Amino acid sequence: MKKNLVLRIGLFYLLTLVIFALANVLKPLLLSMTLAALGTYVLSLFFLRREGLSPASVGLAFGQHSVVRFCCGLTGGLLMAGLQPVFLLASGQFHLERVHPSAGPVILQLSVYLAAACREELVFRGYSLRRLDQQYGLWIAQAVLFVLFALEHKITGMSWLTAFVGAGSGALLFGLASLKSRGLALPLGLHLAWNAGQWLFGFKGTPGLWRAVVEPGYAEQAEFLGYAAYGVAVGIAAIIIYFYYRHENHRAHTPAESQA
Structure with missing residues (x-):
C-alpha cells in the first residue's frame, strides 16, 4: 500500500511537470501559468477520484475560514518580505530607489505571481504533501517535498544556495502552514505575498515599486x-503558525475538518 502510494505521488509529480512544460509553450506568461495551475488542479481531482478521496481530504475544498486564512497569509508574507529591506537598510550600505510604474504592469505581474503560487501550492502542498503525511508522518512528508521544491527551483535557474536555503525554507514553512491549517488558503497567501513583496521591493531582478541598490563592494x-x-522571518512565521494551531491535529482525515 505504501509502496503504491509513493509510485502514485511520483507519477503525479511527473505529470505536473509535463503540464507545466506544455503550458509554458503558450504566451503570454500569465496565460501559461494560469493553465498550468488549472491543469494541476484537474490532475489532483483525477488522482483523488482514483483513490476514492474527496478534495477536502487533502485541503482543496473552500471552507468558511478560507478567506480569513488567505488574508492572514498575505499579511504575514508581506511582513516577511519587508524584513529584508529593513535589515539591509540598517546596514547603511543599501538603499531603495522609488520607481513609478503604471498600474497595468503591476497588476499583470501580481497576477502572474498569484497563478504561479497556485500552481506550486497545488503541486507541493495539496495531494502530495497530505497523502505523504497521512502515510509516513510530517517529517518524511516535509523532507520529500522540500527536496522536490528546491530541485525544481534549481532546474528553473536558481543557484544551489538560493534553491535549497531560500526556496527550500519556504517549502518547509508553506508545508507547515498547509498541514497545521489543513488547507491551502494560508500557505497560498504566504507564498503569494512573499514573492510579490520581494518583487515590489526590487529583489527579483527587475524593479517593482522600488529598485534595490547595494553600494559597490558590499554585495556579499x-x-x-x-x-x-529571511531566516528570521521564516522562523518567526513558523513559530506563530505552530503555536496558533498547537491544539489542532494536522493529520485530520475527515472531509469536514480538511477545508482550505
Whole structure:
C-alpha cells in the first residue's frame, strides 16, 4: 500500500511537470501559468477520484475560514518580505530607489505571481504533501517535498544556495502552514505575498515599486544580511503558525475538518 502510494505521488509529480512544460509553450506568461495551475488542479481531482478521496481530504475544498486564512497569509508574507529591506537598510550600505510604474504592469505581474503560487501550492502542498503525511508522518512528508521544491527551483535557474536555503525554507514553512491549517488558503497567501513583496521591493531582478541598490563592494554582505533576514522571518512565521494551531491535529482525515 505504501509502496503504491509513493509510485502514485511520483507519477503525479511527473505529470505536473509535463503540464507545466506544455503550458509554458503558450504566451503570454500569465496565460501559461494560469493553465498550468488549472491543469494541476484537474490532475489532483483525477488522482483523488482514483483513490476514492474527496478534495477536502487533502485541503482543496473552500471552507468558511478560507478567506480569513488567505488574508492572514498575505499579511504575514508581506511582513516577511519587508524584513529584508529593513535589515539591509540598517546596514547603511543599501538603499531603495522609488520607481513609478503604471498600474497595468503591476497588476499583470501580481497576477502572474498569484497563478504561479497556485500552481506550486497545488503541486507541493495539496495531494502530495497530505497523502505523504497521512502515510509516513510530517517529517518524511516535509523532507520529500522540500527536496522536490528546491530541485525544481534549481532546474528553473536558481543557484544551489538560493534553491535549497531560500526556496527550500519556504517549502518547509508553506508545508507547515498547509498541514497545521489543513488547507491551502494560508500557505497560498504566504507564498503569494512573499514573492510579490520581494518583487515590489526590487529583489527579483527587475524593479517593482522600488529598485534595490547595494553600494559597490558590499554585495556579499548584503547577500548574507538578506538570507539572515529571511531566516528570521521564516522562523518567526513558523513559530506563530505552530503555536496558533498547537491544539489542532494536522493529520485530520475527515472531509469536514480538511477545508482550505
